[in-house]
Amino acid sequence: MTKLSYAKGLNRALADELARDPAVCVFGEDVGAGLAGLTPGLQARFGADRVVDTPLSEQAFTSLALGAALAGMRPVVEFQIPSLLFLVFEQIANQAHKISLMTGGQITAPVTYVVPGSGSRDGWAGQHSDHPYSLFAHVGVKTLLPATPADAYGLLVSAIRDPDPVVLFAPAGALAVREDVTTELVPVPIGSARIHRPGEDVTVVAAGALVYDALAVAEELAGQISVEVFDPRTVYPFDWAALSASVARTGRLVVADDSNRMCGFGAEVITGVVERGAPLRTAPRRVTRPDGAVLPFALGLDRALQPSRDQLRDAVRAVMF
Amino acid sequence: MTESTPAGLYRGMRLIRAFEETALSLVRSGEIVGGIHPYIGQEAVAVGVCAALRPDDQLTSTHRGHGHVLAKGADPRRMLAELAGRESGLNRGRGGSMHAADLSLGVLGANGIVGAGAPIAAGAAWAALRQGLDRVVVTFFGDGALNQGVLLEAMNLAALWRLPVLFVCENNGYATTLSVQAGVAGSALARAAAFGIPAEAVDGMDVEAVRLATERAVERARSGAGPSFLECRTYRFEGHHTMERRVRLNYRSAEEIDSWRRRDPLERCDPGAGQRAVIDREVGELMAEAVEFALNGAHPDPAGALDHLYADGLLPRAGVPT
Incomplete structure (x- = not known):
């Protein structure tokens, strides 16, 4: 290893x-x-x-x-x-x-x-x-x-x-x-998602570094809410089949997306799920940068505009009800 | 390929002239939608340059590209079918006038963005060096591209890495309606000199002068000595684009246009005794056949509008979910 x-x-x-x-x-x-x-x-x-x-x-x-x-x-x-x-x-x-x-x-x-x-x-x-x-x-x-x-x-x-x-x-x-x-490194097919942590209550779509935030939130909420962490790995083409299957199991959806909100990836993921008629039990949520965000220099300001674990945790709780 | 004999040079220019005149009439009749950027007047540049090339040499073309692609040997029937948006066109009706290209002849695309072909040509030339090939890559561009940063960046890379690139500036005096005097500080030749690229100005209305200058530049590139730059001083007899026929623009005087028309490269080229009429007739028949071929071609099936977007067959989602 x-x-x-x-x-x-x-x-x-x-x-x-x-x-x-x-x-x-x-x-x-x-x-x-x-x-x-x-x-x-x-x-x-x-x-x-x-x-x-x-x-x-x-x-x-x-x-x-x-x-x-x-x-x-x-x-x-x-x-x-x-x-x-x-x-x-x-x-x-x-x-x-x-x-x-x-x-x-x-x-x-x-x-x-x-x-x-x-x-x-x-x-x-x-x-x-x-x-x-x-x-x-x-x-x-x-x-x-x-x-x-x-x-x-x-x-x-x-x-x-x-x-x-x-x-x-x-x-x-x-x-x-x-x-x-532990295993030999192999090519990963383009367009195939990966579930880092299976769950039953909520599907959290998180890509890139936000996967680690989603895993931390899932761990934190374990025992209260069972969170599935879904990593698309490929933004485009997107693995709609895998996401549909996940949402069909959980019935709830949160997307964490480090894009600006307007016309961002998160909007497309939610729309794609809704259009397919997924049986969502509650309105989906997304956690993103604000509309038109430009990241300011000072660390506190920079962080204020990025999707945070707190926001993600709140979104997961919100879709439970 | 254009032959370098006097008859071959004349034929190459006559073919482009006849092709463009045919295309203009098909624009007027509505068979070609979107219009064209006519090459009429500049034929000596495309023909003179391509007559000095080998079949395996490559080029990048422009929005005013019909002449380059035909001079490199494209089939005028499939070229015209492309302008008419038919499946039988060079690009299966997906490119149109501004992008019509035959890749199998070494045409690495005809580009709708001014100056954008230059770094692509430099890259193909870089690959040729890596692959141990002695091919040369020509990039055609107009005087308008002299103010595009990416052209200057590409010239720097080509000179730095001694790439077998020939920069051919077709200076027709105008970037759309902006005259060279109003748009270019310094000069084309001085831009080349700044990068240490040998440059010469050529009479772009004299096909043999263009051919000879290109031969020198190509020889230099093939010998490993790096890029050259030709400024071909030429003129377009027609407007920038066929839409100019509808919107009356007044940026060139009738006297100026007449003075250049008197230097028509086809009139100044002697194809040899008795050849002119023979070639004109032969090209006329070829164009009649091309019109027939183009207009009888099938229109592409709208169901395939996104065909060829991805090489691996990835099918994008439709705009309206089914």
């Missing part, structure tokens, strides 16, 4: 894929030095022409990766800062994502975009603390949000092997997580 950290899980996935497939390559800022924790040791092992340090030209190197993919490579692009995805939204949503449909399926764009540290990192303020997975799910880019080190490994492997563009958000709040790994 070994301890695997989340960052090491991503690093091993990347190393395994670089070793397995000569078409895999990595672009990003400071990837040689491994600054963001995703790539330590990879440039020394695979060379600077496969693990490529780029200048600070996010828009160009994001589309450069697309061009390389169209020419047969399988690039992985790393972004140190989640808010950089706003800068390259054109290159991902408007270029890579659309080329397959717009060419009538003549070509596909197997590019993986990784953000090792998405969401608040305590004290990084307004332009470094976004968690924009809802945005990518909205435009239809495959969007992954693994919570555990083994899922981080397995989903990154699947993303790299996937024929389409995929964005993988590694939540800042999960990067320090370590877990005992």
Whole structure:
């Protein structure tokens, strides 16, 4: 049995894929030095022409990766800062994502975009603390949000092997997580959810670092309320079949979502369940960032806008009645 | 592929001219919806550049891309069918005028965002180096793209990594209605010089001049010496887009348009004795056949409107749940 950290899980996935497939390559800022924790040791092992340090030209190197993919490579692009995805939204949503449909399926764009540290990192303020997975799910880019080190490994492997563009958000709040790994690390299929803790009274959908908050709340309420912790792992495509089955058992739903409330992922999860006619016994709830939130710097202000365990506990209690 | 003989160059330009004239008439008749960005006047650039390329060389095209794609060898029948939105089109009716492309000919998409093709071309060139191929990638863009940051970023990367990219600026004097004088500080050539990229200005109304300049740049790229930059000074005889026919715009004088029309690249190209009439007739027949092919093609089935969105067959949920 070994301890695997989340960052090491991503690093091993990347190393395994670089070793397995000569078409895999990595672009990003400071990837040689491994600054963001995703790539330590990879440039020394695979060379600077496969693990490529780029200048600070996010828009160009994001589309450069697309061009390389169209020419047969399988690039992985790393972004140190989640808010950089706003800068390259054109290159991902408007270029890579659309080329397959717009060419009538003549070509596909197997590019993986990784953000090792998405969401608040305590004290990084307004332009470094976004968690924009809802945005990518909205435009239809495959969007992954693994919570555990083994899922981080397995989903990154699947993303790299996937024929389409995929964005993988590694939540800042999960990067320090370590877990005992008893079995061999394996690919995790895109679009398959995971139940971390079975329960009978309430289904709590929590993704990314919020899984740990949901588990803590479930433990705290054990004996009073039996909480099922449902981790979609993939934001888009979403595992509706698994969620329907869970809600059919529990009849109650709470969603924890580190997005802004308006048009966020949580809204879609609730709507998707309701539309399917799930037999909900009480009105569902969601815990999110407020509408249009911009995270302020001071720690107390930053925390005030993020979904908290207190809010989640209150929401779980509320749906019981 | 465009042949580099005088007859081949003339034929390539005549094909584009005839294609665009046909497309304009189909826009007027309503067979092509959404309009087109006509390439008429700029034919010498696409033909001169592509005549200097090998079949395995690649290019990225633009919103005004019909000329590039045809000069790279696309079938005008399937190209026209694409403009008419038919399943038999190059993109199965999913791309239309602005995105019509034949990937099998090395056309890495025709882009609706100005300047967006440049980093894609740089990436394909980077891959070619990695794969040990000596292919060259051309990126076409207009003078409007000279003010797009991503083009300048791509030029930096191409120069830094000595990528086999040819930056072809089709300076037709206007970014939609904004003149180069009103929109570009400095110059195209000075932008290239800032990155240490060899650049030259070419008469973009002279197909042979464009071909020869491209040959030099391609040779340089193939030898591993890195990117080059061509500024082809040209002009579009028609408006920016066919909608200009409906909204009367007054940003170019009749005298200016006439002066450029007198430099028509087709008139200035000599295909050889007796060749002009033969080629014109042959191209005319081909376009008649293309119209027939395009308009007889089936319209795509609306049930497949999201086909090809994902390569793994993922089926998105419908807008209205069933």
